[in-house]
Amino acid sequence: MKRRNTHRLSLDAVCCRTAQVNMASSMSFFSLSRMIYLNSVTKIFVNPARSICTSGWRLAEQQGQGSQLITVDEKLDITTLTGVPEEHIKTRKVRIFVPARNAMQSGVKNTQKWKMDFDTRERWENPLMGWASTADPLSNMVLTFSTKEDAIAFVEKNGWSYDIAEKRVPKPRVKSYGANFSWDKRTRRSAK
The missing domain is CATH 1.20.5 (Single alpha-helices involved in coiled-coils or other helix-helix interfaces)
Known part of the structure:
Protein backbone atom coordinates (compact mmCIF):
# COMPACT_ATOMS: atom_id res chain seq x y z
CA MET A 1 0.00 0.00 0.00
CA GLY A 64 28.23 53.53 -46.73
CA GLN A 65 28.05 52.19 -50.28
CA GLY A 66 29.01 55.42 -51.99
CA SER A 67 31.13 57.00 -49.25
CA GLN A 68 34.89 57.02 -48.69
CA LEU A 69 36.82 56.50 -45.46
CA ILE A 70 37.22 59.60 -43.34
CA THR A 71 40.78 60.35 -42.25
CA VAL A 72 41.64 62.74 -39.44
CA ASP A 73 44.96 64.58 -39.69
CA GLU A 74 45.11 65.81 -36.10
CA LYS A 75 46.68 63.80 -33.30
CA LEU A 76 44.19 61.68 -31.38
CA ASP A 77 44.34 61.50 -27.59
CA ILE A 78 42.19 58.74 -26.13
CA THR A 79 43.37 58.99 -22.53
CA THR A 80 40.01 60.32 -21.34
CA LEU A 81 38.12 57.47 -23.03
CA THR A 82 40.17 54.48 -21.92
CA GLY A 83 39.28 54.53 -18.24
CA VAL A 84 42.90 53.97 -17.20
CA PRO A 85 43.74 55.77 -13.93
CA GLU A 86 45.76 58.95 -14.33
CA GLU A 87 48.71 57.56 -12.36
CA HIS A 88 49.19 54.93 -15.08
CA ILE A 89 49.06 57.53 -17.86
CA LYS A 90 51.18 60.42 -16.59
CA THR A 91 53.91 58.56 -14.71
CA ARG A 92 54.52 55.58 -17.01
CA LYS A 93 57.46 55.22 -19.35
CA VAL A 94 57.30 52.79 -22.25
CA ARG A 95 60.22 51.08 -23.95
CA ILE A 96 59.90 50.25 -27.67
CA PHE A 97 62.45 47.71 -28.89
CA VAL A 98 63.17 44.75 -31.14
CA PRO A 99 63.92 41.64 -29.08
CA ALA A 100 67.34 40.06 -29.36
CA ARG A 101 67.80 36.70 -30.99
CA ASN A 102 67.37 33.79 -28.64
CA ALA A 103 70.55 31.83 -27.93
CA MET A 104 68.76 28.61 -28.88
CA GLN A 105 67.81 29.77 -32.39
CA SER A 106 70.02 30.17 -35.41
CA GLY A 107 67.68 32.27 -37.55
CA VAL A 108 66.36 35.78 -37.05
CA LYS A 109 62.62 35.04 -37.35
CA ASN A 110 61.64 36.31 -33.89
CA THR A 111 63.61 39.55 -34.23
CA GLN A 112 61.45 41.25 -36.87
CA LYS A 113 58.56 42.54 -34.75
CA TRP A 114 58.70 45.61 -32.52
CA LYS A 115 57.67 45.13 -28.89
CA MET A 116 56.49 47.57 -26.28
CA ASP A 117 56.76 47.04 -22.53
CA PHE A 118 56.35 49.24 -19.47
CA ASP A 119 58.90 50.19 -16.86
CA THR A 120 59.02 47.93 -13.82
CA ARG A 121 57.54 49.23 -10.63
CA GLU A 122 57.93 48.05 -7.05
CA ARG A 123 58.02 44.27 -6.61
CA TRP A 124 58.16 42.20 -3.46
CA GLU A 125 58.66 38.59 -2.60
CA ASN A 126 55.72 36.67 -1.23
CA PRO A 127 56.87 35.28 2.15
CA LEU A 128 54.76 32.13 1.91
CA MET A 129 55.63 30.81 -1.55
CA GLY A 130 58.57 32.97 -2.57
CA TRP A 131 56.83 34.29 -5.68
CA ALA A 132 57.53 37.77 -6.97
CA SER A 133 54.45 39.99 -6.57
CA THR A 134 53.53 43.41 -7.88
CA ALA A 135 50.60 45.80 -7.60
CA ASP A 136 51.17 47.10 -11.13
CA PRO A 137 48.67 45.78 -13.70
CA LEU A 138 50.70 47.01 -16.70
CA SER A 139 54.15 45.71 -15.76
CA ASN A 140 53.75 42.24 -17.28
CA MET A 141 52.02 43.39 -20.46
CA VAL A 142 54.04 43.22 -23.70
CA LEU A 143 52.47 44.36 -26.97
CA THR A 144 53.78 43.44 -30.43
CA PHE A 145 53.73 45.73 -33.48
CA SER A 146 54.79 45.16 -37.07
CA THR A 147 56.53 48.53 -37.46
CA LYS A 148 58.17 51.10 -35.21
CA GLU A 149 55.78 53.79 -36.44
CA ASP A 150 52.74 51.74 -35.36
CA ALA A 151 54.18 51.37 -31.87
CA ILE A 152 54.95 55.10 -31.61
CA ALA A 153 51.46 56.03 -32.80
CA PHE A 154 49.88 53.71 -30.22
CA VAL A 155 52.00 55.11 -27.39
CA GLU A 156 51.29 58.72 -28.33
CA LYS A 157 47.58 58.00 -28.65
CA ASN A 158 47.54 56.68 -25.08
CA GLY A 159 49.60 59.60 -23.73
CA TRP A 160 52.63 57.65 -22.46
CA SER A 161 56.23 58.86 -22.67
CA TYR A 162 58.55 56.47 -24.48
CA ASP A 163 62.13 55.50 -25.29
CA ILE A 164 63.12 53.75 -28.50
CA ALA A 165 65.94 51.22 -28.62
CA GLU A 166 66.98 51.19 -32.27
CA LYS A 167 67.19 47.91 -34.12
CA ARG A 168 70.71 46.50 -34.39
CA VAL A 169 71.61 45.26 -37.84
CA PRO A 170 74.43 42.70 -37.65
CA LYS A 171 77.37 43.24 -39.98
CA PRO A 172 77.67 40.34 -42.41
CA ARG A 173 80.96 38.49 -42.03
CA VAL A 174 82.82 37.20 -45.03
CA LYS A 175 82.77 33.43 -44.91
CA SER A 176 84.35 31.14 -47.41
CA TYR A 177 85.18 27.48 -47.28
CA GLY A 178 88.69 28.07 -48.59
CA ALA A 179 89.57 30.27 -45.60
CA ASN A 180 89.48 27.14 -43.40
CA PHE A 181 92.61 25.81 -45.14
CA SER A 182 94.70 28.98 -45.47
CA TRP A 183 98.00 29.10 -43.57
CA ASP A 184 98.12 32.82 -42.95
CA LYS A 185 94.71 33.13 -41.26
CA ARG A 186 93.84 31.95 -37.77
CA THR A 187 90.88 29.86 -38.89
CA ARG A 188 92.78 26.58 -39.18
CA ARG A 189 92.31 24.16 -36.28
CA SER A 190 94.52 21.27 -35.44
CA ALA A 191 93.11 17.76 -35.34
CA LYS A 192 94.63 16.92 -31.94
Whole structure:
Protein backbone atom coordinates (compact mmCIF):
# COMPACT_ATOMS: atom_id res chain seq x y z
CA MET A 1 0.00 0.00 0.00
CA LYS A 2 2.78 2.41 0.87
CA ARG A 3 4.47 1.66 -2.39
CA ARG A 4 1.44 2.75 -4.41
CA ASN A 5 1.23 6.03 -2.52
CA THR A 6 4.90 6.73 -3.15
CA HIS A 7 4.39 6.00 -6.81
CA ARG A 8 1.35 8.21 -6.82
CA LEU A 9 3.29 11.10 -5.25
CA SER A 10 6.05 10.85 -7.81
CA LEU A 11 3.45 10.69 -10.57
CA ASP A 12 1.87 13.85 -9.17
CA ALA A 13 5.26 15.55 -9.13
CA VAL A 14 5.83 14.57 -12.76
CA CYS A 15 2.41 15.89 -13.76
CA CYS A 16 3.09 19.16 -11.94
CA ARG A 17 6.47 19.55 -13.65
CA THR A 18 4.91 18.81 -17.05
CA ALA A 19 2.25 21.42 -16.37
CA GLN A 20 4.96 23.98 -15.57
CA VAL A 21 6.76 23.24 -18.84
CA ASN A 22 3.52 23.45 -20.82
CA MET A 23 2.68 26.75 -19.13
CA ALA A 24 6.12 28.19 -19.97
CA SER A 25 5.83 27.14 -23.60
CA SER A 26 2.32 28.60 -23.85
CA MET A 27 3.57 31.89 -22.36
CA SER A 28 6.35 32.08 -24.93
CA PHE A 29 3.83 31.24 -27.67
CA PHE A 30 1.57 33.99 -26.32
CA SER A 31 4.38 36.57 -26.47
CA LEU A 32 5.30 35.42 -29.97
CA SER A 33 1.72 35.72 -31.18
CA ARG A 34 1.48 39.20 -29.60
CA MET A 35 4.66 40.24 -31.47
CA ILE A 36 3.31 38.94 -34.78
CA TYR A 37 0.02 40.79 -34.16
CA LEU A 38 1.86 44.06 -33.48
CA ASN A 39 3.91 43.56 -36.63
CA SER A 40 0.80 43.07 -38.73
CA VAL A 41 -0.78 46.22 -37.27
CA THR A 42 2.26 48.43 -37.86
CA LYS A 43 3.16 46.78 -41.21
CA ILE A 44 6.77 46.12 -40.14
CA PHE A 45 8.00 42.58 -40.52
CA VAL A 46 10.32 41.38 -37.77
CA ASN A 47 11.66 37.89 -38.03
CA PRO A 48 11.26 36.47 -34.50
CA ALA A 49 14.29 34.22 -34.91
CA ARG A 50 16.62 37.16 -35.66
CA SER A 51 17.65 40.11 -33.62
CA ILE A 52 16.10 43.48 -34.39
CA CYS A 53 19.49 45.23 -34.34
CA THR A 54 20.39 43.91 -37.82
CA SER A 55 18.17 46.58 -39.38
CA GLY A 56 20.53 49.30 -38.15
CA TRP A 57 23.47 47.41 -39.64
CA ARG A 58 21.72 47.19 -43.01
CA LEU A 59 20.95 50.90 -42.90
CA ALA A 60 24.60 51.71 -42.19
CA GLU A 61 25.66 49.34 -44.96
CA GLN A 62 23.37 51.07 -47.47
CA GLN A 63 24.57 54.53 -46.47
CA GLY A 64 28.23 53.53 -46.73
CA GLN A 65 28.05 52.19 -50.28
CA GLY A 66 29.01 55.42 -51.99
CA SER A 67 31.13 57.00 -49.25
CA GLN A 68 34.89 57.02 -48.69
CA LEU A 69 36.82 56.50 -45.46
CA ILE A 70 37.22 59.60 -43.34
CA THR A 71 40.78 60.35 -42.25
CA VAL A 72 41.64 62.74 -39.44
CA ASP A 73 44.96 64.58 -39.69
CA GLU A 74 45.11 65.81 -36.10
CA LYS A 75 46.68 63.80 -33.30
CA LEU A 76 44.19 61.68 -31.38
CA ASP A 77 44.34 61.50 -27.59
CA ILE A 78 42.19 58.74 -26.13
CA THR A 79 43.37 58.99 -22.53
CA THR A 80 40.01 60.32 -21.34
CA LEU A 81 38.12 57.47 -23.03
CA THR A 82 40.17 54.48 -21.92
CA GLY A 83 39.28 54.53 -18.24
CA VAL A 84 42.90 53.97 -17.20
CA PRO A 85 43.74 55.77 -13.93
CA GLU A 86 45.76 58.95 -14.33
CA GLU A 87 48.71 57.56 -12.36
CA HIS A 88 49.19 54.93 -15.08
CA ILE A 89 49.06 57.53 -17.86
CA LYS A 90 51.18 60.42 -16.59
CA THR A 91 53.91 58.56 -14.71
CA ARG A 92 54.52 55.58 -17.01
CA LYS A 93 57.46 55.22 -19.35
CA VAL A 94 57.30 52.79 -22.25
CA ARG A 95 60.22 51.08 -23.95
CA ILE A 96 59.90 50.25 -27.67
CA PHE A 97 62.45 47.71 -28.89
CA VAL A 98 63.17 44.75 -31.14
CA PRO A 99 63.92 41.64 -29.08
CA ALA A 100 67.34 40.06 -29.36
CA ARG A 101 67.80 36.70 -30.99
CA ASN A 102 67.37 33.79 -28.64
CA ALA A 103 70.55 31.83 -27.93
CA MET A 104 68.76 28.61 -28.88
CA GLN A 105 67.81 29.77 -32.39
CA SER A 106 70.02 30.17 -35.41
CA GLY A 107 67.68 32.27 -37.55
CA VAL A 108 66.36 35.78 -37.05
CA LYS A 109 62.62 35.04 -37.35
CA ASN A 110 61.64 36.31 -33.89
CA THR A 111 63.61 39.55 -34.23
CA GLN A 112 61.45 41.25 -36.87
CA LYS A 113 58.56 42.54 -34.75
CA TRP A 114 58.70 45.61 -32.52
CA LYS A 115 57.67 45.13 -28.89
CA MET A 116 56.49 47.57 -26.28
CA ASP A 117 56.76 47.04 -22.53
CA PHE A 118 56.35 49.24 -19.47
CA ASP A 119 58.90 50.19 -16.86
CA THR A 120 59.02 47.93 -13.82
CA ARG A 121 57.54 49.23 -10.63
CA GLU A 122 57.93 48.05 -7.05
CA ARG A 123 58.02 44.27 -6.61
CA TRP A 124 58.16 42.20 -3.46
CA GLU A 125 58.66 38.59 -2.60
CA ASN A 126 55.72 36.67 -1.23
CA PRO A 127 56.87 35.28 2.15
CA LEU A 128 54.76 32.13 1.91
CA MET A 129 55.63 30.81 -1.55
CA GLY A 130 58.57 32.97 -2.57
CA TRP A 131 56.83 34.29 -5.68
CA ALA A 132 57.53 37.77 -6.97
CA SER A 133 54.45 39.99 -6.57
CA THR A 134 53.53 43.41 -7.88
CA ALA A 135 50.60 45.80 -7.60
CA ASP A 136 51.17 47.10 -11.13
CA PRO A 137 48.67 45.78 -13.70
CA LEU A 138 50.70 47.01 -16.70
CA SER A 139 54.15 45.71 -15.76
CA ASN A 140 53.75 42.24 -17.28
CA MET A 141 52.02 43.39 -20.46
CA VAL A 142 54.04 43.22 -23.70
CA LEU A 143 52.47 44.36 -26.97
CA THR A 144 53.78 43.44 -30.43
CA PHE A 145 53.73 45.73 -33.48
CA SER A 146 54.79 45.16 -37.07
CA THR A 147 56.53 48.53 -37.46
CA LYS A 148 58.17 51.10 -35.21
CA GLU A 149 55.78 53.79 -36.44
CA ASP A 150 52.74 51.74 -35.36
CA ALA A 151 54.18 51.37 -31.87
CA ILE A 152 54.95 55.10 -31.61
CA ALA A 153 51.46 56.03 -32.80
CA PHE A 154 49.88 53.71 -30.22
CA VAL A 155 52.00 55.11 -27.39
CA GLU A 156 51.29 58.72 -28.33
CA LYS A 157 47.58 58.00 -28.65
CA ASN A 158 47.54 56.68 -25.08
CA GLY A 159 49.60 59.60 -23.73
CA TRP A 160 52.63 57.65 -22.46
CA SER A 161 56.23 58.86 -22.67
CA TYR A 162 58.55 56.47 -24.48
CA ASP A 163 62.13 55.50 -25.29
CA ILE A 164 63.12 53.75 -28.50
CA ALA A 165 65.94 51.22 -28.62
CA GLU A 166 66.98 51.19 -32.27
CA LYS A 167 67.19 47.91 -34.12
CA ARG A 168 70.71 46.50 -34.39
CA VAL A 169 71.61 45.26 -37.84
CA PRO A 170 74.43 42.70 -37.65
CA LYS A 171 77.37 43.24 -39.98
CA PRO A 172 77.67 40.34 -42.41
CA ARG A 173 80.96 38.49 -42.03
CA VAL A 174 82.82 37.20 -45.03
CA LYS A 175 82.77 33.43 -44.91
CA SER A 176 84.35 31.14 -47.41
CA TYR A 177 85.18 27.48 -47.28
CA GLY A 178 88.69 28.07 -48.59
CA ALA A 179 89.57 30.27 -45.60
CA ASN A 180 89.48 27.14 -43.40
CA PHE A 181 92.61 25.81 -45.14
CA SER A 182 94.70 28.98 -45.47
CA TRP A 183 98.00 29.10 -43.57
CA ASP A 184 98.12 32.82 -42.95
CA LYS A 185 94.71 33.13 -41.26
CA ARG A 186 93.84 31.95 -37.77
CA THR A 187 90.88 29.86 -38.89
CA ARG A 188 92.78 26.58 -39.18
CA ARG A 189 92.31 24.16 -36.28
CA SER A 190 94.52 21.27 -35.44
CA ALA A 191 93.11 17.76 -35.34
CA LYS A 192 94.63 16.92 -31.94
